[in-house]
Structure formats: C-alpha cells, structure tokens
Amino acid sequence: MRLAFILSEIGSGLRRNLSMVVSVILVTFVSLTFVGAAGMLQMQINQMKGYWYDKVQVAIFLCSEGSTAPGCASGPVTPEQQQGLNALLESPAVAQYINDFQFESKDEAYKHFKDQFSNSPIVDSVTPDQLPASFRINMKDPEKYQIISETFSSQPGVETVIDQRQLLERLFSVMNGASLVAVGIAGVMIVCAILLIATTIRLSAFSRRRETGIMRLVGASKTVIQLPFILEGVIAAVIGAALASGTLWAVARFFLGDYMSRQYPDTAFISSGQTLILAPALLVLGGSLAGISSLLTLRRYLRV
Numbered sequence: 001m002r003l004a005f006i007l008s009e010i011g012s013g014l015r016r017n018l019s020m021v022v023s024v025i026l027v028t029f030v031s032l033t034f035v036g037a038a039g040m041l042q043m044q045i046n047q048m049k050g051y052w053y054d055k056v057q058v059a060i061f062l063c064s065e066g067s068t069a070p071g072c073a074s075g076p077v078t079p080e081q082q083q084g085l086n087a088l089l090e091s092p093a094v095a096q097y098i099n100d101f102q103f104e105s106k107d108e109a110y111k112h113f114k115d116q117f118s119n120s121p122i123v124d125s126v127t128p129d130q131l132p133a134s135f136r137i138n139m140k141d142p143e144k145y146q147i148i149s150e151t152f153s154s155q156p157g158v159e160t161v162i163d164q165r166q167l168l169e170r171l172f173s174v175m176n177g178a179s180l181v182a183v184g185i186a187g188v189m190i191v192c193a194i195l196l197i198a199t200t201i202r203l204s205a206f207s208r209r210r211e212t213g214i215m216r217l218v219g220a221s222k223t224v225i226q227l228p229f230i231l232e233g234v235i236a237a238v239i240g241a242a243l244a245s246g247t248l249w250a251v252a253r254f255f256l257g258d259y260m261s262r263q264y265p266d267t268a269f270i271s272s273g274q275t276l277i278l279a280p281a282l283l284v285l286g287g288s289l290a291g292i293s294s295l296l297t298l299r300r301y302l303r304v
Contacts, residue, residue, distance in 0.1 A: 020200040021236045027196050028240025028290075029247075031189030032282045036248040038182040039278050043270050045175050056164040058148050060085065060135040062157055064106070067132070069159040077133070081157030085135065094151060097144050101137040109133065132159060190289065193240075197233045197290050198297040233294040234287050241286030245279035 062082065063072035082103075088094060089101050104112070110128035137148060145163040153161050253272035261269055 020196070020203060021232070024193065024196050024200055024233065024236040024290075025240040025243070027189065027193040028237045028286050029243040031186055031193050032241050032244035032286055033247055034182050034186035034189060035285065036244055036275075036278050036282055038179045038186060039281075040248060040252065040270065040275060041175060041179040041182065043274060045172055045179070047268050047270050049172065056142060058137040058139060058145055059162045059164065060137065060148075060152050061132045061159045061162065062134060063159045064132045065129065067159045071154065071156060071158050074156065077157035081155075082133075085152070085155060085157065088151070088155070089135065089137070094148070097140055097147055099138040099140050101135055104134050104136055106131055106133050193237070194289055194293045197237065197293045200236070201229050201233055201294045201297045229298055230291055230294040233290040237286040237290030238283055241282045242279075244286075245276075245282050248275045248278060251275075 062077040062085075063069065064076050067076070086103070089098070106128045109131040110126070113126060113131060139145065139148070142163075142165055145165070149161045149163070152158050249272050252270060252275040256269040257272055260267075
C-alpha cells in the first residue's frame with residue numbers, strides 16, 4: 001500500500017511539473033555529456049599513446065645543401081660519413097638499444113612526403129633536394145632516446161636527431177587541454193543542473209503543500225513524505241544520464257568507428273564498447289547529484 005502511494009505521488013509530481021522535469025533531463029544530459037566527453041578524450045589519449053609509442057621512430061637527419069646546423073659546417077653529408085653512421089648503428093654499444101633501422105634517401109623522403117601531403121598545395125613547391133636523407137630507428141625502449149641523441153648529435157654529417165614522441169606529446173598536450181575545458185564546462189553545467197533540480201523540487205513541494213500538510217498531521221514519517229520528491233529528481237537525472245551515455249556510444253560507434261577510422265586508418269580509435277564503461281559512472285553521478293540536491297532542498301523547504 002505504501003509503495004503504491006509513493007509511486008502515485010511520483011507520477012503526480014512528474015505530470016504536474018512536466019516542463020521543469022524535461023528541463024532537468026536536458027540540463028543533466030548536456031552536463032553529463034561533457035563529463036563523458038572528457039572521459040572519452042582521456043581514453044582516446046591513452047589508446048593513442050599505447051598505439052603510437054610502439055610505432056614512433058628516432059630520426060637522424062643528415063646534412064644537406066643549405067643546412068645551418070653546427071655539424072654541417074663542412075657541407076652535405078659524404079658517403080664516408082654516411083657509412084660511418086651506419087657502422088655506428090650496427091656497433092654493439094648502440095645496437096643493444098634498437099630493434100632495427102633503415103636508411104631513407106632524399107627520393108624516398110620526397111615520395112613519403114607526397115603521400116602524406118597529397119591533398120595539400122605545398123607538394124608542388126617542394127623538391128627532393130630540399131628534404132634531407134635520414135636514418136629511421138625503431139627503439140627497443142623509447143625512453144632511451146636520449147642515448148641515441150647524445151651519441152649521434154655530435155657526429156659529422158648529422159644535422160639533427162629528432163624523437164617523434166616529442167611531436168606526439170604536443171598533440172597529447174592539446175588533447176589534455178581540451179579535456180580540461182570539457183571538464184570545466186561540465187562543472188558549470190552540473191551546477192546549473194543542481195540548481196534546476198532544487199527549483200523543480202521546490203515547485204513540486206509547493207504544488208502539493210496541502211497533501212504534505214495532511215501527511216504530517218496523520219503522523220507520516222519523513223521518509224514517506226520526502227521520498228516521492230527525491231525520486232522525481234533522481235528519475236529525471238537518470239534519464240538525462242542515460243541519454244548522455246547513449247550519445248557517447250553513438251559518437252564512438254558512428255563518428256569514430258565508421259567515419260574517422262576510414263579517414264585515418266593508421267590511428268587507433270576507441271570502440272563503442274569501451275564507452276559503455278562510462279555509462280554506470282554517469283548514471284551514478286546523475287542520480288547521486290539529484291538525490292543529494294533534492295534531499296537538501298526538502299530539508300530546508302518542508303522542514304520535516
């Protein structure tokens with residue numbers, strides 16, 4: 001009997017304040033979508049780190065015409081210098097840190113450049129002579145990059161030594177910044193959701209002030225009086241959280257999985273299944289915020 005009464009009160013409250021309930025759902029949906037987007041972005045960063053850090057190479061760029069590096073004062077790299085660098089890479093002191101290496105000539109570098117920037121007009125303004133030859137090294141442990149840099153930076157014929165991880169770290173720093181922005185926006189939207197939930201609960205309690213007054217007179221407990229109002233806010237917030245979870249799944253499934261994976265086949269994107277990990281957290285977060293906000297509001301408004 002008591003359960004039926006509580007359910008009827010919840011239904012009555014949702015019907016009376018339908019517009020406000022819809023507002024709570026939408027605000028919760030937007031705020032938790034930003035929270036989930038920040039989580040997705042961190043998952044994507046971790047996925048890309050694990051994928052790309054195993055593929056990045058250390059590049060030893062050799063001197064070419066016009067190189068201004070101190071090691072290129074004598075001009076472009078000579079065949080003897082190139083052979084000396086190759087022998088140093090094969091020496092036991094260096095070989096223990098690398099899996100393999102390959103030499104990339106200027107023509108090969110130009111071919112890779114054209115493949116990479118095939119849709120860019122810059123291709124027409126670059127010639128093979130403008131691109132330096134290089135040794136491409138796959139490290140056993142990318143953290144040991146500094147050993148290669150210290151060994152080869154001062155060798156004659158070497159212009160510079162670059163660890164591709166440095167370029168990736170810049171990208172990941174930008175993505176981390178975007179994640180923080182998403183968290184900041186989510187925080188503002190969560191505050192809006194809490195205030196809106198509190199307003200909705202106050203309106204619901206005001207519209208049923210006669211019923212709650214009668215319940216007090218007949219000795220109804222605090223739980224019986226407060227529970228319908230609390231559950232109204234929780235239900236609205238959980239619906240918003242469910243919509244946010246569905247939106248994140250759709251983004252991962254159709255945008256990342258179908259579109260982005262075809263556009264960038266060499267990039268590891270998170271799957272839609274991985275985003276489902278966020279769903280329970282969003283549901284709990286939404287329900288908890290609504291429950292706490294409703295309870296605090298009722299204690300001040302109903303004073304029961």
